[in-house]
Amino acid sequence: MKANLQTPAARESSGPRSLERLLALFDVLSTAPNGSSLAELSTLLGSPKSSLLNVLRPLVSEGFLVHDGNTYRLGPAIFRLASRVLHAWYLPRVMRPLMQQLARQTGESVMLSVSDVEKASMIYVDIVNGPHPVRYQIPVGTVRPLFASTAGRVLLAHSEAQWRRQYLAGVDLDAALATPLSKAALKKEIEQIQAQGIAWSMDVYMTGLSAVAAPLFGDGGRCVACLNIAGPTDRFRTHLERFRDLVKAAAGKGSKLIAAAEASPAAGAAAPLARVS
Missing domain, CATH: 3.30.450.40 (GAF domain)
Structure with missing residues (x-):
C-alpha cells in the first residue's frame, strides 16, 4: 500500500469536502459585492487560511475570482x-x-x-x-x-x-x-x-x-x-x-x-x- 504523501492542507482541498467549500465560497461572495478578505472568508467558511488559498489561487488564475491584493470578488468567468x-x-x-x-x-x-x-x-x-x-x-x-x-x-x-x-x-x-x-x-x-x-x-x-x-x-x-x-x-x-x-x-x-x-x-x-x- 502506498503512503498518502499529501500534506494536510492538500488533503483538505481535494474531494467532496473541497467541493462543499467551493460552493460555499461562491455563495458567500455572491452576497459581498465589495469582496471579502482572506481572513473574512476563513472566518465565514470555518476553514484555515492555508486550505482556502489552495482553492482561491486556481480560481483567480482561471478568472472565476478577482483578487485586488486585499479582497476576493466574483470574476467574469463565474x-x-x-x-x-x-x-x-x-x-x-x-x-x-x-x-x-x-x-x-x-x-x-x-x-x-x-x-x-x-x-x-x-x-x-x-x-x-x-x-x-x-x-x-x-x-x-x-x-x-x-x-x-x-x-x-x-x-x-x-x-x-x-x-x-x-x-x-x-x-x-x-x-x-x-x-x-x-x-x-x-x-x-x-x-x-x-x-x-x-x-x-x-x-x-x-x-x-x-x-x-x-x-x-x-x-x-x-x-x-x-x-x-x-x-x-x-x-x-x-x-x-x-x-x-x-x-x-x-x-x-x-x-x-x-x-x-x-x-x-x-x-x-x-x-x-x-x-x-
Whole structure:
C-alpha cells in the first residue's frame, strides 16, 4: 500500500469536502459585492487560511475570482457560467409548450440550442421528439461545432460581429459533413440568415437529414437561442415552405415570451409556461 504523501492542507482541498467549500465560497461572495478578505472568508467558511488559498489561487488564475491584493470578488468567468446555467434552466421552461405544439404541427423533432462562445460550439438544451416512428433523435446535451449544423449557423449569424469575424478567420472547416463547406459559402449563408431571419438545409450534416432553424431573441434584441426542427429529407422536400413558416412563427412567439421573462425582476426564474393556441 502506498503512503498518502499529501500534506494536510492538500488533503483538505481535494474531494467532496473541497467541493462543499467551493460552493460555499461562491455563495458567500455572491452576497459581498465589495469582496471579502482572506481572513473574512476563513472566518465565514470555518476553514484555515492555508486550505482556502489552495482553492482561491486556481480560481483567480482561471478568472472565476478577482483578487485586488486585499479582497476576493466574483470574476467574469463565474458570471459567464451563471448566465449559461440560467439560460439552460429557464429557456426550456418557457419554450417547451411551443416546442410541443411545433412537433404536433410538423410531425418532426424540435430542438432548442444555445451557443458556447468560449468553445465555439452549440449545445442542445431541450428536445421534443417527433411522433413519426422514423425521426431524427439525439440526446439533450449534444454538442456540435457552430458551423456544422443549421442551428449552429443561425447562432453564428447572430453572434457579436467582432467575435464572428475572428471565428470565421480562424475556424477549420475540415469536418465530416455530407456536403463540403468552404469559408466563402459559410459567409454567404450567414448573410442570407441575417437577411431572411431563418435557415434551412438538406443533406448537409448527413445524407437524408434536413432541418429548418430560426433565432430566438431576448430582452434588448439579443439572440439567446435557436429553435429548429429536423427530420428525413424526403418529408422536408414535400413540406419545406410550410415548415419554414411554422418555425419562423414559433420563433417569433418564443422571442416575445423570452424577452418578457428576461425583463421580469427574476430574469426568468419564475417565468410562466408559454401558452399556445
